[in-house]
Amino acid sequence: MTRISLTVDGVTYEEEVEPRLLLVHLLRDRLGKTGTPIGCDTGNCGACTVILDGRSVKSCSVLAVQADGSDVVTIEGLSGVDGRHPMQEAFHQEHALQCGYCTPGMIMAAIDLLKDDPDPSDEAIRHGLEGNLCRCTGYCNIVRAVRRGAQSMSSPEVVSGI
Amino acid sequence: MIPATFDYVRPSSLSEAVSVLADAGEEAKVLSGGQSLLPLLRLRLAYPSVLVDVGRLAELHGIRDEDGHITIGATTTHDEVVRSPIVNAECPLVALATATVADPAVRHRGTFGGSLAHGDPAGDLPAVALALDMEFVVHSASGERVVAARDFFLDYLETALEPGEILAAVRVPKLGVGWGFHYEKFHRTAQSWAIVGVAAAVRLSGDPGGTGRRVEEARVGLTNMGPTPVRATQVESAAAGIELNGSLAPYGGSAANGSGTAGGANGSGRHAGNSTGAALREAAAAAAEGTSPTGDLHATPDYRRHLARVLTHRALLSAAATV
Numbered sequence: 001m002t003r004i005s006l007t008v009d010g011v012t013y014e015e016e017v018e019p020r021l022l023l024v025h026l027l028r029d030r031l032g033k034t035g036t037p038i039g040c041d042t043g044n045c046g047a048c049t050v051i052l053d054g055r056s057v058k059s060c061s062v063l064a065v066q067a068d069g070s071d072v073v074t075i076e077g078l079s080g081v082d083g084r085h086p087m088q089e090a091f092h093q094e095h096a097l098q099c100g101y102c103t104p105g106m107i108m109a110a111i112d113l114l115k116d117d118p119d120p121s122d123e124a125i126r127h128g129l130e131g132n133l134c135r136c137t138g139y140c141n142i143v144r145a146v147r148r149g150a151q152s153m154s155s156p157e158v159v160s161g162i
Numbered sequence: 163m164i165p166a167t168f169d170y171v172r173p174s175s176l177s178e179a180v181s182v183l184a185d186a187g188e189e190a191k192v193l194s195g196g197q198s199l200l201p202l203l204r205l206r207l208a209y210p211s212v213l214v215d216v217g218r219l220a221e222l223h224g225i226r227d228e229d230g231h232i233t234i235g236a237t238t239t240h241d242e243v244v245r246s247p248i249v250n251a252e253c254p255l256v257a258l259a260t261a262t263v264a265d266p267a268v269r270h271r272g273t274f275g276g277s278l279a280h281g282d283p284a285g286d287l288p289a290v291a292l293a294l295d296m297e298f299v300v301h302s303a304s305g306e307r308v309v310a311a312r313d314f315f316l317d318y319l320e321t322a323l324e325p326g327e328i329l330a331a332v333r334v335p336k337l338g339v340g341w342g343f344h345y346e347k348f349h350r351t352a353q354s355w356a357i358v359g360v361a362a363a364v365r366l367s368g369d370p371g372g373t374g375r376r377v378e379e380a381r382v383g384l385t386n387m388g389p390t391p392v393r394a395t396q397v398e399s400a401a402a403g404i405e406l407n408g409s410l411a412p413y414g415g416s417a418a419n420g421s422g423t424a425g426g427a428n429g430s431g432r433h434a435g436n437s438t439g440a441a442l443r444e445a446a447a448a449a450a451e452g453t454s455p456t457g458d459l460h461a462t463p464d465y466r467r468h469l470a471r472v473l474t475h476r477a478l479l480s481a482a483a484t485v
Binding site: 055 | 168170193200204264265352353354
Protein backbone atom coordinates (compact mmCIF):
# COMPACT_ATOMS: atom_id res chain seq x y z
CA MET A 1 0.00 0.00 0.00
CA THR A 2 1.11 3.53 -0.73
CA ARG A 3 0.08 6.59 1.21
CA ILE A 4 -1.13 9.49 -0.92
CA SER A 5 -2.57 12.89 -0.28
CA LEU A 6 -4.70 14.77 -2.75
CA THR A 7 -7.33 17.45 -2.91
CA VAL A 8 -10.65 16.58 -4.50
CA ASP A 9 -13.29 19.26 -5.00
CA GLY A 10 -11.62 21.43 -2.40
CA VAL A 11 -11.25 18.78 0.30
CA THR A 12 -7.89 17.20 1.13
CA TYR A 13 -7.82 13.45 1.57
CA GLU A 14 -5.11 11.13 2.92
CA GLU A 15 -5.55 7.62 1.61
CA GLU A 16 -3.71 4.30 1.71
CA VAL A 17 -4.03 2.86 -1.76
CA GLU A 18 -2.87 -0.11 -3.76
CA PRO A 19 -0.63 1.11 -6.59
CA ARG A 20 -2.98 -0.48 -9.12
CA LEU A 21 -5.97 1.57 -7.95
CA LEU A 22 -7.19 3.82 -10.74
CA LEU A 23 -8.00 7.44 -9.97
CA VAL A 24 -11.60 6.91 -11.07
CA HIS A 25 -12.00 4.04 -8.60
CA LEU A 26 -10.52 6.15 -5.83
CA LEU A 27 -12.99 8.92 -6.64
CA ARG A 28 -16.03 6.68 -6.85
CA ASP A 29 -15.43 3.82 -4.45
CA ARG A 30 -13.35 5.46 -1.74
CA LEU A 31 -14.45 9.09 -1.81
CA GLY A 32 -18.05 8.56 -2.95
CA LYS A 33 -17.67 10.88 -5.94
CA THR A 34 -20.03 8.84 -8.09
CA GLY A 35 -20.80 11.84 -10.26
CA THR A 36 -17.82 10.71 -12.34
CA PRO A 37 -18.96 7.62 -14.27
CA ILE A 38 -16.90 4.84 -15.80
CA GLY A 39 -17.79 4.41 -19.44
CA CYS A 40 -15.62 2.30 -21.69
CA ASP A 41 -12.74 1.26 -19.43
CA THR A 42 -10.40 1.62 -22.42
CA GLY A 43 -9.60 5.34 -22.46
CA ASN A 44 -11.85 6.00 -25.43
CA CYS A 45 -15.10 7.47 -24.25
CA GLY A 46 -14.14 10.35 -21.94
CA ALA A 47 -17.08 9.83 -19.55
CA CYS A 48 -14.66 9.77 -16.58
CA THR A 49 -12.96 13.07 -17.49
CA VAL A 50 -11.91 15.20 -14.50
CA ILE A 51 -9.65 18.21 -14.14
CA LEU A 52 -6.25 17.20 -12.69
CA ASP A 53 -3.98 20.11 -11.75
CA GLY A 54 -5.85 22.38 -14.09
CA ARG A 55 -6.16 20.19 -17.20
CA SER A 56 -8.65 17.56 -18.36
CA VAL A 57 -7.62 13.91 -17.98
CA LYS A 58 -9.40 10.60 -18.26
CA SER A 59 -9.46 9.36 -14.69
CA CYS A 60 -9.58 5.73 -15.84
CA SER A 61 -6.13 6.27 -17.35
CA VAL A 62 -4.42 7.71 -14.28
CA LEU A 63 -3.29 5.72 -11.27
CA ALA A 64 -4.34 7.14 -7.92
CA VAL A 65 -0.66 7.12 -6.89
CA GLN A 66 0.12 9.34 -9.89
CA ALA A 67 -2.31 11.91 -8.51
CA ASP A 68 -0.46 12.10 -5.18
CA GLY A 69 -0.15 15.77 -4.22
CA SER A 70 -2.49 16.87 -6.97
CA ASP A 71 -5.65 18.92 -7.13
CA VAL A 72 -8.65 17.19 -8.69
CA VAL A 73 -11.96 18.77 -9.66
CA THR A 74 -14.84 16.47 -10.55
CA ILE A 75 -18.30 17.30 -11.84
CA GLU A 76 -19.37 17.38 -8.19
CA GLY A 77 -16.98 20.22 -7.46
CA LEU A 78 -18.39 22.58 -10.08
CA SER A 79 -21.56 23.84 -8.52
CA GLY A 80 -21.28 26.57 -5.93
CA VAL A 81 -23.61 27.62 -3.17
CA ASP A 82 -25.76 29.40 -5.75
CA GLY A 83 -26.51 26.29 -7.76
CA ARG A 84 -25.27 24.97 -11.05
CA HIS A 85 -22.06 25.97 -12.78
CA PRO A 86 -22.83 28.03 -15.92
CA MET A 87 -21.76 25.11 -18.11
CA GLN A 88 -24.09 22.75 -16.24
CA GLU A 89 -26.88 25.28 -16.63
CA ALA A 90 -26.15 25.58 -20.36
CA PHE A 91 -26.35 21.78 -20.81
CA HIS A 92 -29.68 21.87 -18.96
CA GLN A 93 -31.05 24.76 -21.02
CA GLU A 94 -29.97 23.32 -24.37
CA HIS A 95 -31.13 19.81 -23.50
CA ALA A 96 -27.62 18.58 -24.27
CA LEU A 97 -28.24 15.09 -22.94
CA GLN A 98 -30.51 12.14 -23.32
CA CYS A 99 -29.25 9.32 -21.11
CA GLY A 100 -26.77 11.67 -19.44
CA TYR A 101 -23.97 9.17 -19.04
CA CYS A 102 -21.44 11.16 -21.06
CA THR A 103 -22.54 14.50 -19.56
CA PRO A 104 -20.08 14.85 -16.65
CA GLY A 105 -17.16 14.17 -18.98
CA MET A 106 -18.55 16.46 -21.66
CA ILE A 107 -18.91 19.30 -19.17
CA MET A 108 -15.39 18.83 -17.76
CA ALA A 109 -13.91 18.69 -21.28
CA ALA A 110 -15.90 21.78 -22.28
CA ILE A 111 -14.63 23.75 -19.30
CA ASP A 112 -11.07 22.67 -20.14
CA LEU A 113 -11.54 23.79 -23.75
CA LEU A 114 -12.63 27.27 -22.65
CA LYS A 115 -9.37 27.78 -20.76
CA ASP A 116 -7.56 28.03 -24.09
CA ASP A 117 -10.40 29.37 -26.19
CA PRO A 118 -13.02 31.33 -24.23
CA ASP A 119 -15.12 31.93 -27.35
CA PRO A 120 -14.77 28.75 -29.43
CA SER A 121 -16.24 28.24 -32.88
CA ASP A 122 -18.45 25.21 -33.48
CA GLU A 123 -15.47 23.53 -35.15
CA ALA A 124 -13.23 24.28 -32.17
CA ILE A 125 -15.88 22.87 -29.84
CA ARG A 126 -16.10 19.66 -31.87
CA HIS A 127 -12.30 19.35 -31.86
CA GLY A 128 -12.12 20.12 -28.14
CA LEU A 129 -14.67 17.43 -27.34
CA GLU A 130 -13.30 14.79 -29.70
CA GLY A 131 -12.18 12.67 -26.77
CA ASN A 132 -15.75 12.41 -25.45
CA LEU A 133 -18.30 10.12 -27.00
CA CYS A 134 -22.08 10.49 -26.82
CA ARG A 135 -23.88 7.37 -27.98
CA CYS A 136 -27.31 8.99 -27.89
CA THR A 137 -25.89 11.15 -30.73
CA GLY A 138 -26.78 14.41 -29.08
CA TYR A 139 -23.76 16.25 -30.40
CA CYS A 140 -25.67 19.15 -31.97
CA ASN A 141 -27.23 20.11 -28.67
CA ILE A 142 -23.93 19.55 -26.87
CA VAL A 143 -22.15 21.98 -29.21
CA ARG A 144 -24.94 24.52 -28.69
CA ALA A 145 -24.66 24.07 -24.93
CA VAL A 146 -20.90 24.65 -24.92
CA ARG A 147 -21.39 27.82 -26.96
CA ARG A 148 -24.05 29.01 -24.53
CA GLY A 149 -21.89 28.03 -21.55
CA ALA A 150 -18.97 29.95 -23.02
CA GLN A 151 -21.14 33.04 -23.40
CA SER A 152 -22.41 32.92 -19.84
CA MET A 153 -18.94 32.19 -18.43
CA SER A 154 -17.50 35.22 -20.20
CA SER A 155 -20.24 37.54 -18.98
CA PRO A 156 -18.99 39.78 -16.16
CA GLU A 157 -21.51 38.75 -13.50
CA VAL A 158 -20.36 35.12 -13.56
CA VAL A 159 -17.36 34.18 -11.48
CA SER A 160 -16.24 30.70 -12.40
CA GLY A 161 -15.12 28.33 -9.68
CA ILE A 162 -12.30 26.79 -11.69
CA MET B 163 -10.77 -4.20 -15.69
CA ILE B 164 -8.58 -3.69 -12.68
CA PRO B 165 -4.86 -4.13 -13.39
CA ALA B 166 -2.96 -7.05 -11.87
CA THR B 167 -0.91 -6.16 -8.81
CA PHE B 168 2.47 -4.52 -9.14
CA ASP B 169 4.91 -2.63 -6.96
CA TYR B 170 5.24 1.09 -7.51
CA VAL B 171 8.42 3.11 -7.18
CA ARG B 172 8.73 6.83 -7.71
CA PRO B 173 12.46 7.61 -7.84
CA SER B 174 13.60 11.15 -7.17
CA SER B 175 16.34 11.25 -9.80
CA LEU B 176 17.26 9.66 -13.11
CA SER B 177 20.23 7.90 -11.52
CA GLU B 178 17.95 6.41 -8.86
CA ALA B 179 15.49 5.38 -11.57
CA VAL B 180 18.09 3.48 -13.62
CA SER B 181 19.42 1.85 -10.48
CA VAL B 182 15.92 0.66 -9.53
CA LEU B 183 15.44 -0.62 -13.07
CA ALA B 184 18.77 -2.42 -13.04
CA ASP B 185 17.72 -4.28 -9.88
CA ALA B 186 14.19 -5.00 -11.08
CA GLY B 187 15.16 -6.82 -14.27
CA GLU B 188 12.95 -7.69 -17.20
CA GLU B 189 9.64 -7.54 -15.38
CA ALA B 190 9.86 -3.81 -14.69
CA LYS B 191 8.14 -1.17 -16.78
CA VAL B 192 8.80 2.55 -16.92
CA LEU B 193 5.71 4.67 -16.27
CA SER B 194 5.44 8.26 -17.40
CA GLY B 195 2.05 9.62 -18.54
CA GLY B 196 0.65 6.11 -18.71
CA GLN B 197 -1.63 6.73 -21.68
CA SER B 198 -0.34 3.65 -23.53
CA LEU B 199 0.66 1.56 -20.53
CA LEU B 200 -2.44 1.93 -18.37
CA PRO B 201 -4.84 0.65 -21.04
CA LEU B 202 -2.51 -2.36 -21.46
CA LEU B 203 -2.54 -2.95 -17.70
CA ARG B 204 -6.32 -2.62 -17.51
CA LEU B 205 -6.81 -5.08 -20.33
CA ARG B 206 -4.28 -7.35 -18.60
CA LEU B 207 -2.13 -7.44 -21.70
CA ALA B 208 0.88 -6.51 -19.56
CA TYR B 209 1.92 -7.87 -16.17
CA PRO B 210 4.89 -5.86 -14.92
CA SER B 211 6.14 -6.70 -11.42
CA VAL B 212 7.13 -3.12 -10.75
CA LEU B 213 6.31 0.25 -12.28
CA VAL B 214 9.05 2.85 -12.09
CA ASP B 215 7.29 6.22 -12.29
CA VAL B 216 9.59 8.77 -13.93
CA GLY B 217 6.74 11.16 -14.71
CA ARG B 218 7.90 13.80 -12.26
CA LEU B 219 11.63 13.80 -12.97
CA ALA B 220 12.58 17.32 -13.98
CA GLU B 221 15.73 16.09 -15.75
CA LEU B 222 13.58 14.18 -18.24
CA HIS B 223 11.27 17.09 -18.92
CA GLY B 224 11.26 20.12 -21.19
CA ILE B 225 12.24 21.34 -24.63
CA ARG B 226 15.64 22.89 -25.34
CA ASP B 227 16.95 24.65 -28.41
CA GLU B 228 20.48 23.38 -28.92
CA ASP B 229 23.17 23.56 -31.56
CA GLY B 230 21.88 21.81 -34.69
CA HIS B 231 18.94 20.13 -33.00
CA ILE B 232 16.25 20.56 -30.43
CA THR B 233 16.05 18.23 -27.48
CA ILE B 234 12.67 17.06 -26.24
CA GLY B 235 12.74 15.51 -22.78
CA ALA B 236 11.03 12.14 -22.70
CA THR B 237 8.36 13.15 -20.17
CA THR B 238 7.35 16.31 -22.01
CA THR B 239 3.64 15.94 -22.67
CA HIS B 240 2.11 15.97 -26.14
CA ASP B 241 0.24 19.11 -25.12
CA GLU B 242 3.50 20.84 -24.22
CA VAL B 243 5.06 19.79 -27.53
CA VAL B 244 2.13 21.14 -29.54
CA ARG B 245 2.28 24.48 -27.70
CA SER B 246 6.06 24.84 -27.80
CA PRO B 247 7.29 27.87 -29.80
CA ILE B 248 10.64 26.07 -30.28
CA VAL B 249 9.03 22.95 -31.75
CA ASN B 250 6.71 24.98 -33.99
CA ALA B 251 9.59 27.09 -35.25
CA GLU B 252 12.31 24.46 -35.64
CA CYS B 253 10.50 21.20 -36.39
CA PRO B 254 6.86 21.94 -37.22
CA LEU B 255 6.25 18.39 -38.46
CA VAL B 256 6.57 17.22 -34.84
CA ALA B 257 3.92 19.70 -33.73
CA LEU B 258 1.62 18.85 -36.68
CA ALA B 259 1.74 15.12 -36.00
CA THR B 260 1.56 15.44 -32.22
CA ALA B 261 -1.57 17.57 -32.52
CA THR B 262 -3.30 14.55 -34.09
CA VAL B 263 -2.37 12.17 -31.25
CA ALA B 264 -5.60 10.96 -29.62
CA ASP B 265 -7.59 13.75 -27.97
CA PRO B 266 -6.96 16.72 -25.65
CA ALA B 267 -7.27 14.78 -22.37
CA VAL B 268 -4.83 12.11 -23.56
CA ARG B 269 -2.42 14.78 -24.84
CA HIS B 270 -2.44 16.40 -21.39
CA ARG B 271 -1.06 13.19 -19.81
CA GLY B 272 0.66 11.30 -22.61
CA THR B 273 4.34 11.98 -23.18
CA PHE B 274 6.53 12.35 -26.25
CA GLY B 275 9.09 9.82 -25.04
CA GLY B 276 6.51 7.39 -23.75
CA SER B 277 4.75 7.28 -27.08
CA LEU B 278 8.03 6.56 -28.91
CA ALA B 279 9.26 4.02 -26.35
CA HIS B 280 5.95 2.19 -26.67
CA GLY B 281 7.00 1.44 -30.26
CA ASP B 282 3.54 1.05 -31.72
CA PRO B 283 3.77 1.32 -35.53
CA ALA B 284 0.20 2.68 -35.52
CA GLY B 285 1.27 5.57 -33.26
CA ASP B 286 1.83 8.86 -35.05
CA LEU B 287 5.26 9.80 -33.73
CA PRO B 288 7.44 6.82 -34.77
CA ALA B 289 6.99 7.60 -38.50
CA VAL B 290 7.88 11.23 -37.82
CA ALA B 291 10.96 10.16 -35.86
CA LEU B 292 12.06 8.07 -38.80
CA ALA B 293 11.37 10.77 -41.41
CA LEU B 294 13.30 13.38 -39.42
CA ASP B 295 16.19 11.07 -38.43
CA MET B 296 15.68 11.75 -34.74
CA GLU B 297 18.16 10.42 -32.18
CA PHE B 298 17.15 8.65 -28.98
CA VAL B 299 19.15 9.39 -25.84
CA VAL B 300 18.99 6.26 -23.68
CA HIS B 301 20.15 5.99 -20.05
CA SER B 302 20.93 2.96 -17.94
CA ALA B 303 23.03 2.12 -14.90
CA SER B 304 26.02 1.78 -17.21
CA GLY B 305 25.68 5.23 -18.72
CA GLU B 306 24.27 6.90 -21.81
CA ARG B 307 24.00 5.77 -25.41
CA VAL B 308 22.44 7.36 -28.46
CA VAL B 309 20.36 5.32 -30.91
CA ALA B 310 19.37 6.54 -34.38
CA ALA B 311 15.67 6.34 -35.22
CA ARG B 312 16.35 3.81 -37.98
CA ASP B 313 17.90 1.47 -35.39
CA PHE B 314 15.32 2.11 -32.66
CA PHE B 315 12.13 0.43 -33.91
CA LEU B 316 12.80 -3.30 -34.14
CA ASP B 317 9.40 -4.97 -34.34
CA TYR B 318 5.79 -4.60 -33.21
CA LEU B 319 5.93 -2.88 -29.78
CA GLU B 320 9.63 -3.74 -29.65
CA THR B 321 12.36 -1.12 -29.58
CA ALA B 322 16.11 -1.06 -29.04
CA LEU B 323 15.50 -0.25 -25.35
CA GLU B 324 16.94 -3.08 -23.26
CA PRO B 325 15.70 -4.05 -19.79
CA GLY B 326 17.21 -1.51 -17.41
CA GLU B 327 17.21 1.30 -19.96
CA ILE B 328 15.15 4.50 -20.01
CA LEU B 329 14.53 6.78 -22.94
CA ALA B 330 15.66 10.12 -21.46
CA ALA B 331 15.30 12.50 -24.39
CA VAL B 332 14.93 12.71 -28.14
CA ARG B 333 17.02 14.94 -30.39
CA VAL B 334 15.28 16.35 -33.44
CA PRO B 335 17.70 17.67 -36.08
CA LYS B 336 17.01 21.16 -37.38
CA LEU B 337 16.51 20.91 -41.12
CA GLY B 338 17.08 24.56 -41.98
CA VAL B 339 15.23 26.68 -44.50
CA GLY B 340 13.24 25.72 -47.56
CA TRP B 341 11.38 22.80 -46.00
CA GLY B 342 7.63 22.19 -45.89
CA PHE B 343 5.88 19.63 -43.74
CA HIS B 344 2.64 17.75 -43.46
CA TYR B 345 1.19 14.83 -41.51
CA GLU B 346 -1.71 13.13 -43.27
CA LYS B 347 -3.68 10.73 -41.08
CA PHE B 348 -6.58 8.49 -41.95
CA HIS B 349 -8.57 7.34 -38.95
CA ARG B 350 -12.11 6.80 -37.79
CA THR B 351 -12.27 8.68 -34.51
CA ALA B 352 -9.84 10.83 -32.56
CA GLN B 353 -8.98 8.02 -30.15
CA SER B 354 -8.54 5.29 -32.72
CA TRP B 355 -5.14 4.52 -34.18
CA ALA B 356 -4.23 5.76 -37.63
CA ILE B 357 -5.37 3.20 -40.19
CA VAL B 358 -2.50 4.67 -42.20
CA GLY B 359 -0.58 7.90 -41.65
CA VAL B 360 2.06 9.69 -43.71
CA ALA B 361 4.68 12.12 -42.42
CA ALA B 362 6.17 14.16 -45.25
CA ALA B 363 8.95 16.73 -45.40
CA VAL B 364 10.02 18.31 -48.67
CA ARG B 365 12.73 20.84 -49.46
CA LEU B 366 12.09 23.12 -52.41
CA SER B 367 14.46 25.34 -54.33
CA GLY B 368 13.42 28.76 -55.61
CA ASP B 369 11.43 31.55 -54.01
CA PRO B 370 7.94 31.07 -52.59
CA GLY B 371 5.46 32.16 -55.23
CA GLY B 372 8.14 32.18 -57.92
CA THR B 373 8.50 29.96 -60.95
CA GLY B 374 11.05 27.22 -61.50
CA ARG B 375 10.61 25.63 -58.11
CA ARG B 376 11.81 22.10 -57.71
CA VAL B 377 11.69 19.35 -55.08
CA GLU B 378 15.29 19.04 -53.96
CA GLU B 379 14.74 16.48 -51.23
CA ALA B 380 11.81 14.55 -49.78
CA ARG B 381 11.44 12.54 -46.57
CA VAL B 382 8.44 10.25 -46.12
CA GLY B 383 7.62 8.16 -43.04
CA LEU B 384 4.67 5.77 -42.97
CA THR B 385 2.49 4.98 -39.96
CA ASN B 386 0.92 1.52 -39.57
CA MET B 387 2.28 0.02 -42.78
CA GLY B 388 4.08 -2.86 -41.04
CA PRO B 389 5.33 -4.01 -37.64
CA THR B 390 7.58 -0.93 -37.47
CA PRO B 391 7.33 2.55 -38.96
CA VAL B 392 8.66 2.63 -42.52
CA ARG B 393 10.63 5.12 -44.61
CA ALA B 394 9.19 5.25 -48.14
CA THR B 395 12.63 5.53 -49.75
CA GLN B 396 11.40 4.87 -53.28
CA VAL B 397 8.97 7.76 -53.00
CA GLU B 398 11.75 9.95 -51.64
CA SER B 399 14.02 9.35 -54.62
CA ALA B 400 11.17 9.58 -57.12
CA ALA B 401 9.99 12.90 -55.69
CA ALA B 402 13.42 14.52 -55.81
CA GLY B 403 13.81 16.61 -58.93
CA ILE B 404 10.10 17.12 -59.65
CA GLU B 405 9.47 20.58 -61.09
CA LEU B 406 6.60 22.42 -59.47
CA ASN B 407 4.18 24.42 -61.52
CA GLY B 408 0.56 25.18 -60.89
CA SER B 409 -1.47 24.78 -57.73
CA LEU B 410 -0.17 22.58 -54.93
CA ALA B 411 -3.28 22.73 -52.83
CA PRO B 412 -4.81 19.27 -52.73
CA TYR B 413 -8.21 20.34 -51.45
CA GLY B 414 -9.05 23.27 -53.64
CA GLY B 415 -7.04 25.85 -51.77
CA SER B 416 -6.58 24.86 -48.15
CA ALA B 417 -3.76 22.53 -47.26
CA ALA B 418 -3.78 23.31 -43.59
CA ASN B 419 -5.85 20.51 -42.15
CA GLY B 420 -4.22 17.13 -41.85
CA SER B 421 -7.23 15.12 -40.78
CA GLY B 422 -8.26 12.35 -43.11
CA THR B 423 -11.69 12.47 -44.63
CA ALA B 424 -13.34 9.14 -45.19
CA GLY B 425 -14.98 9.96 -48.50
CA GLY B 426 -11.89 11.03 -50.35
CA ALA B 427 -9.65 8.01 -50.41
CA ASN B 428 -10.02 7.27 -54.10
CA GLY B 429 -6.89 9.14 -54.98
CA SER B 430 -8.22 11.05 -57.91
CA GLY B 431 -10.60 13.76 -58.85
CA ARG B 432 -10.06 16.15 -55.97
CA HIS B 433 -6.45 16.99 -56.64
CA ALA B 434 -5.25 19.61 -59.01
CA GLY B 435 -5.00 17.98 -62.40
CA ASN B 436 -1.82 19.81 -63.32
CA SER B 437 1.55 18.28 -64.09
CA THR B 438 2.88 18.82 -60.56
CA GLY B 439 -0.05 16.90 -59.12
CA ALA B 440 0.48 14.13 -61.65
CA ALA B 441 4.23 13.94 -61.06
CA LEU B 442 3.83 13.78 -57.30
CA ARG B 443 1.11 11.17 -57.66
CA GLU B 444 3.48 9.10 -59.75
CA ALA B 445 6.16 9.42 -57.08
CA ALA B 446 3.63 8.48 -54.39
CA ALA B 447 2.65 5.36 -56.33
CA ALA B 448 5.71 3.64 -54.87
CA ALA B 449 4.62 4.33 -51.26
CA ALA B 450 3.57 0.76 -50.52
CA GLU B 451 6.71 -0.84 -51.98
CA GLY B 452 8.54 -2.91 -49.44
CA THR B 453 5.85 -2.55 -46.77
CA SER B 454 4.04 -5.39 -45.01
CA PRO B 455 0.85 -3.91 -43.60
CA THR B 456 -1.41 -5.95 -41.39
CA GLY B 457 -5.08 -6.66 -42.00
CA ASP B 458 -7.60 -5.99 -39.26
CA LEU B 459 -11.15 -4.89 -38.60
CA HIS B 460 -10.50 -1.51 -40.19
CA ALA B 461 -8.58 -2.33 -43.35
CA THR B 462 -7.19 -5.19 -45.40
CA PRO B 463 -3.49 -5.11 -46.30
CA ASP B 464 -4.43 -4.14 -49.86
CA TYR B 465 -6.55 -1.26 -48.69
CA ARG B 466 -3.70 -0.06 -46.49
CA ARG B 467 -1.37 -0.12 -49.50
CA HIS B 468 -3.92 1.89 -51.45
CA LEU B 469 -4.21 4.39 -48.60
CA ALA B 470 -0.43 4.69 -48.39
CA ARG B 471 -0.27 5.78 -52.03
CA VAL B 472 -3.19 8.20 -51.80
CA LEU B 473 -2.19 9.74 -48.49
CA THR B 474 1.45 10.06 -49.54
CA HIS B 475 0.36 12.03 -52.59
CA ARG B 476 -1.74 14.31 -50.43
CA ALA B 477 1.02 14.69 -47.87
CA LEU B 478 3.62 15.62 -50.50
CA LEU B 479 1.31 18.19 -52.08
CA SER B 480 0.40 19.69 -48.74
CA ALA B 481 3.99 19.74 -47.51
CA ALA B 482 5.18 21.47 -50.69
CA ALA B 483 2.36 24.00 -50.37
CA THR B 484 3.66 25.11 -46.96
CA VAL B 485 7.18 26.04 -48.10
